[in-house]
Amino acid sequence: MVNEKYYGYGTAPSIIRELFAYGLQKAKEVGKDKVFDYSLGNPSIPAPPEVNETIKKLVDEESSILLHGYSMAPGFESSREAIAKNLRDRFDTNAKASELYLTCGCAPALISVAKALTVKPEDNFICIAPYFPEYNVFFTAGGGQVKVVAPDIPDFQINLDALEEAIDENTVAVVINSPNNPSGVVYTEETLVKIGDLLKKKAAEYGHPIYIIADEPYRELVYGGVKVKFIPEVYDNTIVCYSWSKSLSLPGERIGYVYIPEKCENGKEIYAAMAGASRELGAVCPPTLIQRVVEECVVCDPDLEAYDQNRNDLYNGLIDIGYECAKPDGAFYLFIKAPNGDDMAFSEAAKLEENILIVPGTGFGCPGYLRLAYCVSNEMIKNSLPGFKRLFEKYGK
Amino acid sequence: MVNEKYYGYGTAPSIIRELFAYGLQKAKEVGKDKVFDYSLGNPSIPAPPEVNETIKKLVDEESSILLHGYSMAPGFESSREAIAKNLRDRFDTNAKASELYLTCGCAPALISVAKALTVKPEDNFICIAPYFPEYNVFFTAGGGQVKVVAPDIPDFQINLDALEEAIDENTVAVVINSPNNPSGVVYTEETLVKIGDLLKKKAAEYGHPIYIIADEPYRELVYGGVKVKFIPEVYDNTIVCYSWSKSLSLPGERIGYVYIPEKCENGKEIYAAMAGASRELGAVCPPTLIQRVVEECVVCDPDLEAYDQNRNDLYNGLIDIGYECAKPDGAFYLFIKAPNGDDMAFSEAAKLEENILIVPGTGFGCPGYLRLAYCVSNEMIKNSLPGFKRLFEKYGK
Known part of the structure; x- marks a missing residue:
């Protein structure tokens, strides 16, 4: 009795939303500083x-x-x-x-x-x-x-x-x-x-x-x-x-x-x-x-310093660990290769083992990769790197 | 090469927009106080x-x-x-x-x-x-x-x-x-x-x-x-x-x-x-x-006094002249019967003869009637009544 296509649109699971909701819930259990949420592309710098x-x-x-x-x-x-x-x-x-x-x-x-x-x-x-x-x-x-x-x-x-x-x-x-x-x-x-x-x-x-x-x-x-x-x-x-x-x-x-x-x-x-x-x-x-x-x-320029700092710290941190990643010149995303080749499994492992929330590339038409939105606090990035290291050691080839 | 339906939507003439544009143009020629624009349903009282x-x-x-x-x-x-x-x-x-x-x-x-x-x-x-x-x-x-x-x-x-x-x-x-x-x-x-x-x-x-x-x-x-x-x-x-x-x-x-x-x-x-x-x-x-x-x-009530005053002045003014109109209990519209029975012709006459801009009912699925949006200044209403009177005398039965 309702339009099937739109019902499908309205009830389709969204991995991003689910990761985000998981993060909110988990933060209540273990503390906000123990959850590393890279799921959402919501700007983290204030408006000019x-x-x-x-x-x-x-x-x-x-x-x-x-x-x-x-x-x-x-x-x-x-x-x-x-x-x-x-x-x-x-x-x-x-x-x-x-x-x-x-x-x-x-x-x-x-x-x-x-x-x-x-x-x-x-x-x-x-x-x-x-x-x-x-x-x-x-x-x-x-x-x-x-x-x-x-x-x-x-x-x-x-x-x-x-x-x-x-x-x-x-x-x-x-x-x-x-x-x-x-x-x-x-x-x-x-x-x-x-x-x-x-x-x-x-x-x-x-x-x-x-x-x-x-x-x-x-x-x-x-x-x-x-x-x-x-x-x-x-x-x-x-x-x-x-x-x-x-x-x-x-x-x-x-x-x-x-x-x-x-x-x-x-x-x-x-x-x-x-x-x-x-x-x-x-x-x-x-x-x-x-x-x-x-x-x-319209003439105002965004203050990109915080994003740039995040980009450098996250990119360098991950590359040092051994992750592979395309050169991120813009936006506020990194797209890393899943160390085990399986983005869905790696996202799940990162979530369950390290409270690191990263989005599988499959939804973006690119299995085997994962998106990290670094519009987050710089502190979160630094605190997340040990977890990324453990994941890489466990799942990297 | 473009979608016909939407091209039609995008280029369809709108009597309301045309009346409004006519009013703006006419106001430049004869002065704003000589144009009586009842075409638009744009609130005329400020936000609370x-x-x-x-x-x-x-x-x-x-x-x-x-x-x-x-x-x-x-x-x-x-x-x-x-x-x-x-x-x-x-x-x-x-x-x-x-x-x-x-x-x-x-x-x-x-x-x-x-x-x-x-x-x-x-x-x-x-x-x-x-x-x-x-x-x-x-x-x-x-x-x-x-x-x-x-x-x-x-x-x-x-x-x-x-x-x-x-x-x-x-x-x-x-x-x-x-x-x-x-x-x-x-x-x-x-x-x-x-x-x-x-x-x-x-x-x-x-x-x-x-x-x-x-x-x-x-x-x-x-x-x-x-x-x-x-x-x-x-x-x-x-x-x-x-x-x-x-x-x-x-x-x-x-x-x-x-x-x-x-x-x-x-x-x-x-x-x-x-x-x-x-x-x-x-x-x-x-x-x-x-x-x-x-x-x-959401708890704020609109200050309806100005609309109510307009409603009474316009309704009573038009009824006194001889116009017919349903009892307007709400919104900020009056819907009057075209004195000559032809809403399109009456709207055109009102526009050309008296700079009174009122919307034919035909577009609302109700030929023979016209919509007046009284979210306007009270002064405009008072100044428009002589024009309405002349129109009624000329076109009314």
Whole structure:
């Protein structure tokens, strides 16, 4: 008597949620400092101080009716213009407010784009493993399919031959998530240029554009001077989906955007269809107070020092023990190889033997690896290393 | 190359938006005080002062990471418990936090419920005219259909014979919106009890429950001591969708809920399916700061004096002129009969001849009537009455 698909979505077990819940329970038994929870990608640095200052200023100075009233569905013109200007200032783009559509975070951005681009049931969106498991929900939301390209082990760049093989006449778009969740890897400009060339070739072959959907919530989270190429600079048919969840540490406030550059083929039609699909998501407008906050704070840089310190301490600590791990240039994830080759078993062992909570790569389309979210306290990292060492000694070859 | 349905949704003309845009443009030409815009249902009273006070308190006192971080998908436990308690205090219900699912306003609440309940393409949701036009998007979002019951003219209660005739073996739910947009009418307890009896009879006949989906954003907006019956008190199989957009004047902040009472048949399954459907809407969690605000402010009553004054002045003014109008006990709408019988033509005439912007009832499934949103300044109402008089004299019979 209820929809089976959605009942399935609503009752599907989530290893991440289960690990997190286990950690909370265990912390009650053995103490919080004895549980090492690397399961959740919840920012551990506070929002820049400008965020709360702006909230208070707006609440004090702006009329309640304007501040808390409806905006246009794509968001306030002034907010979109500030964001467009910031893109123009930082990248080689002539971004305009009218090319931006603000959303309640990245999830509805990706879904509305998927729905706009899906025309028939055979249409497919290519996701490159390892990838965010929720893509399976997002990119099938319009009735199309997800096609997975196997991971490029051990560097977790993109295997171009495998990608070429995956693209077919029904391929609508390739989803690029860099810095990557779960690997922390940043795709090189060289990789992106090659993908662009490949998509142009395939588009000519099949007679329709193949888009890149750039899922970029981690764009600002990079370390050691690494640059994240702004994909529209190397490939015209790019649709950018962004959120401030990580860069401003505002994941709960639900604010992001879709950016469809003018030069993107059928861009205006896609924008209209995406706006239309948003009606079916119930997206009346993104939260207005937070739109105004972003308008002011889009220029703020996150203070990445704590993440960088964590990254170095965890990466070096694990490598010293003997773990293998791709070079983590961005986001706040490490993706390590399971010493025993079995990510599910290793996650379970780490949990039961050491209260270390790490997420198996299987759910990310990459068995044999595990994700560690290092948006945690530095102390927790240091205290967890002896446990990692014992696990490696027991399960490593 | 883009999805046709969503392109249609994204490019469909909206009379309300067009009237509103016309008003903005006209105001530049003739002055704001010469334009009488009754087109939009945007609250005109500020949020209760507790709202902004709570925002500032939270920002000052709560950790940024907790305040702006993710909540669980259904919302903070503490917020849901405060809302459940408020329901228990006010109504004959044992509402629990676990029966509430917080949403980004009423729109995704209604859509996720529609998707949860739609099992096959023949499934239908019955909407009673006049009704909010966006229901056509919301209740077909799961692939089912909208079936419309003709309006009960001139009182705009519900024609039970017509409703009975509309219900068939594929009827999943009847949507009840009281106080009603666009009529401002509050359905009587007697009407609701009779509907409940009818649905029980039909459920027995067809062998499956027929739900009431109670769309209640205007529940608190009633005047003259009129009571809005809490529908779960008279019919067990009721699913409540609520938002604080109107009651706390927070439409831009996107906060509402689905409440599925324990006694509702298959309630737990519906809740799970609705949660699952929410994933496909990209509803990661409702805005967290605003969740916490509602947690504190759910006990606040809106200051309805201004709306009530507007209601009386506009209603009495129009009746004195000779207009016909159902008794407007709630929301902030009047629904008047077009003096010439043609709502489209009358709206156009009012716009062009008097700069009076009123929305034809045709879009609400009720031709021959027009909606006036009186969430405006009282001065505007007074200044608009001479124009209404001239229109009536010219077009009235």
